Amino acid sequence: MTRAISLANFGKTLSKLAITLTLSLGLTGCDYFQTQTDANSPIGAKQIAKLIPKRGQDSKSWAQDINQIFDTLKIEKNAQNICTAVAIIDQESNFKANPPVPNLGQSSLKAMNEELEEKLGSTLAPYFRTMLKTEPTPDNSFEKQIAKVKTEEELDDIYHQMFAYFSSKYYASKLNSVTKLVGGDIEEKLDPITTLGSMQVQVSYARDHRRMNGNNLELRKDLYSQYGGLYYGIHRLLLYKANYQDSIYRFADYNSGMYSSRNAAFQKMLHELSKAEIDYDGDLLIYEKGNKISANISQSEQALISMIQQGMISLTERQVRMDLAKEKSQDFENTETYRTIGSLYKMKTGKNAPTAIMPQVVISGAKLSRDYNTKWYADKVNVRYLNCMNKAKF
Known part of the structure; x- marks a missing residue:
């Protein structure tokens, strides 16, 4: 699965690829080494190589790089985290540093x-x-x-x-x-x-998290290398904390953007409370090119403004805008807007506020033979993830 290519912003036509594992840095969760390996034992390069699909070329080399990158980024090398990375790499490139793209x-x-x-x-x-x-x-x-x-x-x-x-x-x-x-x-x-690269990382993301000094051309060369593509992809995939209970939401986030699954759940609550028409796309604000927040009012923001005007919530429009601006971080969960909507939802429905749902984002672009959506992507990755986890019972 690859992303769209276009002049300057062609990559934006593909919703930005996103994994939704409930695994972040140091995540614990369920134990998958219940047979012959202690659940808390870290996985080494030799074991990682066994988790790479046979279609991957030179699994030993890939495993060594993955192992080193996890150490460098201080990510716990448990089965969940390793299989999260393996599943995304396999989905994006079948373990090819510079994969061919049809047409x-x-x-x-x-x-x-x-x-x-x-x-x-x-x-x-x-x-x-x-x-x-x-x-x-x-x-x-x-x-x-x-x-x-x-x-x-x-x-x-x-x-x-x-x-x-x-x-x-x-x-x-x-x-x-x-x-x-x-x-x-x-x-x-x-x-x-x-x-x-092998994990189809946005150049803009790599630029914001450079691992070495150099110009943009050198950064691109690094992304095309096996190690560089893995480094920035694993960085993007696992170095943000998300309180998901199901791995599939981190997969979805890799496709549609960090915290898209959480934000889509927030949009669902807004829709049910306000009855306003809201797309569950995981974007609570409107963004201009370059990811700059637009002054235009999004569906989600308008729904919140309407709820304020109707006396349903005790917030200000200024507070709402400030809180929504945190939607790309975990900090959004600590805002008054997020907590207020969650509490109101539980009071009105008697149900706990959902923490994540599948974002409804269409994946389209010149690299694809037809349009897909984030659910299709996340489901595909999840199959690979589960296969990896099954093999992790060493």
């Missing part, structure tokens, strides 16, 4: 053409299209090279060559002007590959 070249060209005006402006976009078709030579144009690529790394390499050629041969001064307008590294902003 990658043609889908990438389509995405580029659709978004060039938006990203480069109406003046530069036509020249970029001309370069695609004619440079560096008509017989070996960038367009023809892209059409033949099999992996994201190949596409990434051609893209950077193409951008360097474009900026040197065409309108470098105008590109500099565009850079001033959009800010930051325009080459990085326009790169069509936004998720990559």
Whole structure:
């Protein structure tokens, strides 16, 4: 399962991939070493290799890297945590550091053409299209090279060559002007590959959690490596605490975003209490490109505002906005808004507030033959996870 690729924001068309295990750093939970291995015994590289599916190439090397990364990140090496990582890696890449993607070249060209005006402006976009078709030579144009690529790394390499050629041969001064307008590294902003590696990690996430100094190109090379792809993927998967009672919700979170399962449960409570129409997508606020919170009012926020106006809850609109801004962290569970809705739900329904439900997010994009949803993804990962846990009874 891979993610969408598009110019600058094509990766956003795929809901961001997410695992929902109830395992975080140091998570305990059920014991799965009940036969021959003590439940509290850490798993070593040799045992990890046995948990990697046979289709994985060089399981010993993968196991050694996984073992080292768990030690580096200080994540408990129990069966649940190891199998969480194994299941996601297998789902995303079948244990290939740089997996081939069917129809990658043609889908990438389509995405580029659709978004060039938006990203480069109406003046530069036509020249970029001309370069695609004619440079560096008509017989070996960038367009023809892209059409033949099999992996994201190949596409990434051609893209950077193409951008360097474009900026040197065409309108470098105008590109500099565009850079001033959009800010930051325009080459990085326009790169069509936004998720990559064996665990399909968002480049933006890796950038925020760099393990070494270097520029954006070096970071991408690291993500394409076996160790780097695993490091950032395991970091994203297991280094956030979530109070889930079922592993499948961490799988869902890997697909649709951290805490999406918890937030979807909050949205369900809001819907039942307010009767407002709310999508259970796990996003309590509206976000602009670059994950900046929008000033626009979301369905969830509007439902809360309506409940305030009707006297159903004693909160202020300002408090609600401040609390919802914490939706991507565990801190949201300690806010007045979260606690108030949970208490009101229990009082009105007689049922405990749900802590997680499956987010209703559609996965779509050029890498996929058809649309899927987060439940499909989480179920697929869960099958792999359960198979791994069964093998963990050493």
